[in-house]
Amino acid sequence: MLLTEIKYLVLKDIKLEFKQRYAINGILLYVVSTIFVSYLSFAKIIDPATWNSLFWIIMLFAAVNAVSKSFVQESTSRQLYYYTVASPQAIILSKMLYNFMLMGVLSLLCLLVFTGLMGGFVVNYPLFISALLLGSFGFASALTMIAAIASRTNNNFALMAILSFPVVMPLLLTLMKVSSAALSVGTMSGNIKYLAALLMLNVIVIALSYVLFPYLWRD
């Protein structure tokens, strides 16, 4: 029952997205212009550490932008309809899944454009890609929950940024550690504990959201 609800909600979100392309175009434009601006100001990055931190900063802001749109789009009457039709757990899990797909596509594209403009510094691709995917998952889940909380208020972007920053920090720091290892001579096995930590973080966030979202939804 829960799985079918989730499947339909995710399909609904994807279909809406393909019809309007509002969110994905906005985010794409944001990412490409940010990378282009950094390209213009940095010309050529020779230092892997700079490449790394710039990449993750852009990813972070793109993520906050992308996920905050997911709760803004629904009008109150439509939300009432969802309330009667689906269970709150299905709603939060479907939003997380949809945001994860969005973030996954976004991060791979970001990597592509970044490598194209700034030069490819990645040495260990499997490690980097797995960090990227786990990171996207983490961003999607944590930020979806924060967006759910922020959407219940006057819903300005500043509040979303303030609330998400402390929550996203552990994720970001672990990600930067793993990816800086992937940019140098790091191996998959040496960094497996960080990847495991990322996975655990994801699981904790999802479990917490599953339990807490019904309280938010009661409006």
Place this chain on the structure above:
Amino acid sequence: MVDFIRKNWWKLLGIALILYSIIAGFLIEVPDLPIIRQSIRNLFFHVVMWFSMMVMFGTSLARSLRYLSTFDLKHDVYAIQSVNVGLFFGMMGIVTGMEWANFTWGTPWTNDPQLNGAAITILAYFAYLVLRRSIDEENKRARIAAVYNVFAFVMLIVFIGILPRLAQGSLHPGKGGSPMTVTNLDINMRLVFYPAIAGWIIVGYWLTGIRVKMAYIRQHLDNPEF
């Protein structure tokens, strides 16, 4: 007079414990470790502040959880006031830490996972305060703030508790690369350390109680039929 002491004995106990910790903290003999030397006495103030802060935030978490299960607004008032007192202890902890760091490491702040974790915790609870201010309706505010409280607390336990252990080479005592931890604390220092924590926690609860009463009075003044 006897009535006063009977009802408020715990407050006097808290004050007594803190006075004892301050006086004894400067008078007892402490081990003379390299670099730290006598400033190790800051342990009685800096670390005590962090412990008290964690207890206050833990209380706030418990109150938030109780609010979510009972929807009694009383718990919400306790939750926010515990956070206020906890933030005060946290800021004191940071100030004493910066003071200590300037003396032992030469700079008030370094790029250390535990320091960053502490700063992020304080930021998260300030964000909690901002979140509360942005919602007007009482019940809604209590509910949403409670959800954020639980969420932030768990994330921060992960952050401050687990991630620094993954990191190596930290200047901060207790995590890889530094001689002293809380577990092998010198026996003389323990005699001052534990009472200090107890005293500050008692005073923390006292402060929370006063702030809760002030909040109730303010609520009564705002709407008389409450």
